[in-house]
Amino acid sequence: MPLFAAHDPSHFPHVDAFLAYWERVRARVARLQGSTPLLARVPVGQTPLMELPSVGGVELWAKLENRNPSGSLKDRIVLYLLADGIERGLIEPSTVLIEGTSGNTGIALAMLGAALGYPVKIFMPDNVSAERRALMEAFGAGVALTPGELGTDGAIEAARQAHDPPRSCWLAQHENPANVLAHYDTTGAEILEQCPDVAAFVAPTGTTGTLMGVSLRLKERDPEVEIVAVWPEEWIMGLRCPVGDKKPKIYDERLIDRVIEIADPDAKAAARELARRFGLLVGPSSGAAWLAAQRLAREYAARGRGGRIVVCFPDEGARYLSTDTFLHESARTQNDTRREPRS
Numbered sequence: 001m002p003l004f005a006a007h008d009p010s011h012f013p014h015v016d017a018f019l020a021y022w023e024r025v026r027a028r029v030a031r032l033q034g035s036t037p038l039l040a041r042v043p044v045g046q047t048p049l050m051e052l053p054s055v056g057g058v059e060l061w062a063k064l065e066n067r068n069p070s071g072s073l074k075d076r077i078v079l080y081l082l083a084d085g086i087e088r089g090l091i092e093p094s095t096v097l098i099e100g101t102s103g104n105t106g107i108a109l110a111m112l113g114a115a116l117g118y119p120v121k122i123f124m125p126d127n128v129s130a131e132r133r134a135l136m137e138a139f140g141a142g143v144a145l146t147p148g149e150l151g152t153d154g155a156i157e158a159a160r161q162a163h164d165p166p167r168s169c170w171l172a173q174h175e176n177p178a179n180v181l182a183h184y185d186t187t188g189a190e191i192l193e194q195c196p197d198v199a200a201f202v203a204p205t206g207t208t209g210t211l212m213g214v215s216l217r218l219k220e221r222d223p224e225v226e227i228v229a230v231w232p233e234e235w236i237m238g239l240r241c242p243v244g245d246k247k248p249k250i251y252d253e254r255l256i257d258r259v260i261e262i263a264d265p266d267a268k269a270a271a272r273e274l275a276r277r278f279g280l281l282v283g284p285s286s287g288a289a290w291l292a293a294q295r296l297a298r299e300y301a302a303r304g305r306g307g308r309i310v311v312c313f314p315d316e317g318a319r320y321l322s323t324d325t326f327l328h329e330s331a332r333t334q335n336d337t338r339r340e341p342r343s
C-alpha cells in the first residue's frame, strides 16, 4: 500500500511501523465485531450488489450500503475510527466519543457507541433532516445543533472546540486515515470479490473516504479501473465538494479519474424512481450516484466499450422522509428551504 503509507508520516515516520500499526487496528476491528452481541450477528459491511438496468450493454451494479446495521456506509469507518482510538490509547471505557457530521456518521457513531457502551456527543448542522437527530437521540447520543449556513464545516469546528482529552475523543473522520483503511479493507475488497472485472466505481463524496479506500484497493488490482467522484452541482444533503479550504486531509486527487456533477432536484427524482420502480428506498446521494453511473455508461456505450460499473448507494431513504425527497409530485414544494452553501 505505498500511497497509504504517505498519509500520516508525523505519527508513523517509518513505513514498517506504520503498516504494523494498521495490522493492530485491523485485529482490533475484528475483536470489536466478534465481542459485540449485535455486531457478532449483524455484521458491518458485506453488503449486497444489486443489478440495475444496463445502459447500452454496460452493466450497472449498486452496492447497497443501506444494508449496514445503522443504515449507511458510515458503520464501516466508525468501527475503524474506534479501533484506531483504542489502539492509540485515546479511548477508555468512559471516554465521550465526539464527532462533527452532517448525519450518517453521527447515526453510525450513536448506534455503535450504544452497542459498545460508550457515551456519544454529536455536532450537526441544524438544516439536515429531522430523522437524523431523532435516530441519534434514540440511541442515547447527545446532539448539539450548529448553524446550518456554516454547513458541515461549522459542525466539525464545534466538535474540534468541544474536544477535551482525555475525557473525550474526537474521531475526526475528515483527517483520520482509518477512514480510508476501512474502505480499503472492506468496501474495496468486497467489490473485487463480488465483481472481479469491475471497469469503474462511482461514488458520491463527503469525507472522500469511500473513494480513496476503494480506489486504492481497485487500482492495486487493475490501475485502469476508472474512479468517478459524484459532486453536488450546488447542494445535496450529506455531500460536499472536496475543494479549496473544504479539502479533507485524507483526500488525494490522484486517486480520482473524473468528477460528474449532479443537481439536487435530479438526485431526488432519481431516488424516487429507485423507490417506485425497484422498491429500493435510498437517499438522494444514491440517486445522484445512479444518474452519474448512467451518464458514464452512456459514454462507454457510445465508445463501444462494454463492462460493469459498480455504483455506491450510501444510505437508507427512510431518514429523508421529512424532506421533500419522496413527496408525490403534486405535493412537492417549488424550493426546498433546507439549504447550505456549496460545501
Ligand SMILES: Cc1ncc(COP(=O)(O)O)c(C=O)c1O
Pocket (backbone or CB within 6 Å): 102, 103, 104, 105, 204, 205, 206, 207, 208, 209, 210, 211, 237, 238, 239, 283, 285, 314, 315
Ligand atoms: C449521504 C451520504 N452519501 C455519501 C457520503 C460520502 O461518503 P464519504 O465520506 O466516504 O465520502 C456521505 C458522507 O457523509 C453521506 O452522508
